[in-house]
Amino acid sequence: MPSAVRKLLYRLGLSFEDPADERAFVARFTLDDLGRTQAAMLLGAFVYCAFAVWDWILDPAQWRATLALRLAVAVAVLLPATAALSWPGARRRAEAIYLVYCVVPGCVLSLIYLLLKPGFDHAAAGMIIVILFVSTLLPLRLPSLAAFCGLTWACFALCESFAVHERAGMRFVNNFEIGMAYALSLYAVGAREVRARRQFRTEAALRREKERSEAAFADLRRAQAHLVQAEKLASLGQLVAGVAHEINTPIGLALTTSTAAEGDLKQLLRAVETGQVRRSELTNGLARLSEGMRLLFANLTRAADLVHSFKQVAVDQANEERRRFEVRSWLLEVMSTLGPLLRRKGHEVRVACESGIMLDTYPGALAQVISNLALNAVIHGYPDGRSGVLDLTVSRAGEDRLCIVFADDGIGVAPENLPKVFDPFFTTRRDKGSTGLGLHIVFNLVAASLQGQIALSSDVGAGARFVITLPLSLSRAPADGAAANLAVSARAPAESEASP
Incomplete structure (x- = not known):
């Protein structure tokens, strides 16, 4: 990471000066309450497949193909990513696993809407649900969420360029709604990360104070022992x-x-x-x-x-x-x-x-x-x-x-x-x-x-x-x-x- 970007993130409260503190915080943030996160990932895989019902309502002729895509994503990406977090060796790359878990279904969703005839007229709602899930239930940091937003939005814009809208102006409406959703999610995740970093700093400071207090108490006990010995001799x-x-x-x-x-x-x-x-x-x-x-x-x-x-x-x-x-x-x-x-x-x-x-x-x-x-x-x-x-x-x-x-x-x-x-x-x-x-x-x-x-x-x-x-x-x-x-x-x- 360039030094200028690192300094900017530090000023915004999104990075630590000490690399060791940064690594400790990332490990703590991405793996905190891992069981709840894995449960959310399983729920996300289920909801992603369940939206095939929506596909059927929009285009009964293509919903089998979209269902196959959704199931393939779930079997090939979502469930393995969830299971991988149970392996201690993979936890060091937890944030990369979360990013793959989010980016792949987000990009495939744009392909699904391209297959459905009127799909892109209703695409914004589906993308917003994915954004909401990613920003609220997964422990992604702001840089990772920004990468997710950039990749999925680029894929959405590319697929939409091949789509035909039944109503004029839907291209602008979709991108406006999705852009606002991205902006709100970036702000929410950034604020959550800043609060988590402040709490991490506070806990580290309290831990250091506790260690200093214990050391001072040990010194006091030693001084007391010396005083008692002096009293004994006197x-x-x-x-x-x-x-x-x-x-x-x-x-x-x-x-x-x-x-x-x-x-x-x-x-x-x-x-x-x-x-x-x-x-x-x-x-x-x-x-x-x-x-x-x-x-x-x-x-x-x-x-x-x-x-x-x-x-x-x-x-x-x-x-x-x-x-x-x-x-x-x-x-x-x-x-x-x-x-x-x-x-x-x-x-x-x-x-x-x-x-x-x-x-x-x-x-x-x-x-x-x-x-x-x-x-x-x-x-x-x-x-x-x-x-x-x-x-x-x-x-x-x-x-x-x-x-x-x-x-x-x-x-x-x-x-x-x-x-x-x-x-x-x-x-x-x-x-x-x-x-x-x-x-x-x-x-x-x-x-x-x-x-x-x-x-x-x-x-x-x-x-x-x-x-x-x-x-x-x-x-x-x-x-x-x-x-x-x-x-x-x-x-x-x-x-x-x-x-x-």
Whole structure:
């Protein structure tokens, strides 16, 4: 196609600049709703043959010959063209098949009217019916329809030049009527094609926007994973610092006690070696050594308990394995790990839990939930640095449910923020480095991994109260997709927004 014609078609909205887009549109336009098009082609073949009745009315002497022509066209062209579209290899040339389907019977129709004695006096009506069928029921583009119009009109004019009209002026009337029909069909098909091209452009633009949105969403998920990892490291640093501070005290006392006991032991040994040991000195020395050993054992036991609790919590959060455990003893281990950090900031932690409650769930995810709530309360519930009271109450809620209530007496949550606290990246302390992921992670863990529900109630100045209800035994494992999405979250202590 010459470049000038291509530019003109592009300006008229009848072509695309990109050849790939043009090929995609042509394939879509010519093969859209192919079943309906084939049904229309079968109908067209039937109507084309059925008009032999009209031939019989016009010229009973020649109608057998015209019927034979019509049947020959149907058998040789119309039906094979219809069947060819069922072959995938022929669909690449669908528009050429449509053009042959239209041009051959349109040209043969002029020959039929030439055989009928008064045929060309009534030819315009038959040609208009063919034009109407082609322009409305077949997916021809404007260039193909223009080719159809040019070829059939030329054949009509040629055949009519050999015909004799019974009435004068019929040659002009026929060509005028057919010309108007061609013009209207060209306009209708052109308008339909322009609309189809606009829709194609819109769909392509929407598809590109969808792809960009999906790519942006994937980037956002990756950024969220990085932020969660950063939250994990930050919270882990706080937790380790608190545990290290707490362990430092008993180990320091044990070291001091062992040093003092070593001095007492050396002094007692010197007295024994000189043989000048008084009973009172021996008694006092043994008493100090006994007291030192008691203090040393007590402090080392305290340090060992802290290390064991910290190790158990770390293993639970790392493994993410489901197991059955007794809630009260497990909860004391979790709070003993959090206790150093909370007490260092001056907060009092009060834990109330019924004994004997057995829970079959993911302890790592549950520990993450409690850790996030505690750290969230410390950071957001007391932004002015004052100390407060954190209450953790665990009890049965019916025969098969567990109720966990975590409350603080901090500054509370503003009413307008209550519906948004579980949203990702929502925080009122963005300027302080908060990212707003903590409670979003809590919500996901409770809803997906632990199969429970969480609710928040709060009044400004009266603290925040989280109520979590969980099944005592999970009914199923989390879905693969949910487990994959929560794999990072379940291991990442984070802080978000409870008491902004």
